[in-house]
Amino acid sequence: MKVDEPYYSELDIKNPVVIDILNKSAELGFFTVESEIKYDSVDWEKESDDHTAIENLSSFKDRGPNGKELDGKIKYKRNCFADTTPGGAYFFEKMLPLLKCPSTPKSSMYNPKGHLGWHKDADYGVYVIMFSFCVDNPNGFFRWEDAKTGEIHTTTDKPGWFCKTMVSLDDTHSEWHACKTTTPKCSLVIIYPNYNDFLFGKNFIQSDK
DSSP states (O other): OOTTOOSEEEEOOOOHHHHHHHHHHHHHOSOOGGGOOOOOOSOHHHHHHHHHOGGGHHHHHTTTTTTOOBTTBOSEEOOSOGGGSHHHHHHHHHHHHHTTOOSOOEEEEESSOEEEEEEOOTTOOEEEEEEEEEOSSOOEEEEEEOTTTOOEEEEEOOSEEEEEEEEESSSSSOOOEEEEESSOEEEEEEEESSHHHHHHHHHHHHOOO
16 A cells, blocks of 8 residues: 555546546436335434434444444435446446456435434545535535544535545554435545556546546
């Protein structure tokens, strides 16, 4: 691993080919009747607050890096995978070969709302590029703890596309994170076991050529 690689970073999407794929993916659509969440929670608002609150991070840490269930409650609520939607299928078909991604991607859908409680992907052994798409007037956030400083950061969701990277190599080289949204959002994740491939994808996205 490169010593100077941040465990979390935000990317400027500048590449015109990448932008075209993103625009077409959004046009094809992610948020359909089939991708709507069916909740079994009796109090989703409280549950999602409990699982993503800054003051509750220590409770999840006590349960291990995968954020085991808190007091018997589910730590997340998302439904289908975004790659089963028209926009998601197109995204991965076009983006994986373009960014030289050698492994199986991951994706999540939050529709019409959802959350993912505090956890860290400590056993993945990969580098991650995550594209997220939010509807107009989004109401959500992504929250993460800087593993080096202990500072907790909260990034508010913005309409349209957003891209970030994360390092998820092992318990030392990974960070605790959580997210919540009350408006539709999907995340499409590209995974790299190899750092050089990850660096290519990261640089390609930010290149305007």
